[in-house]
Amino acid sequence: MVDGAAVRTWLEAKGVKACPxxxxxxLQVSRDLYAIVCINRTTGGPDLxxxxxxxxxxxxxxxxxMLFHARQMGLE
Ligand SMILES: [Zn+2]
Incomplete structure (x- = not known):
């Protein structure tokens, strides 16, 4: 579960206020984290x-x- 208040505080500190x-x-904050998965160069499939x-x-x-890196936001 994503801490929406912490995300909004972080966004405000970075000056993110509106949709580009x-x-x-x-701007609606997701309740869950999402995964950006790399593609394996050999198999062409997802590398989990x-x-x-x-x-x-x-x-x-x-x-x-818009996607923001969770660790950089201090969420993991
Ligand atoms: Zn928009």
């Missing part, structure tokens, strides 16, 4: 040993999605 494409401030965890922000107006 449409300017809406309706490598990747990153991310918090997803979705604009409630235009649907634009």
């Amino acid at each position: 494409p449409c300017g809406s401030e309706d 040993q490598r990747g990153s965890r991310a918090v997803r922000l979705r604009c409630g107006s235009c649907g634009h999605i």
Whole structure:
């Protein structure tokens, strides 16, 4: 479960207030972390040993999605 208050505090400290494409401030924080998985160069399939965890922000107006590295945000 993602700590939405901690995410919003971090976003505010970084100056992230609005959706880049449409300017809406309706940015919805994901409840769960998402996985960015590397593709294995040999098999072409997902390499579950490598990747990153991310918090997803979705604009409630235009649907634009932004991902932020969870560890860099201090969430893991
Ligand atoms: Zn938007």
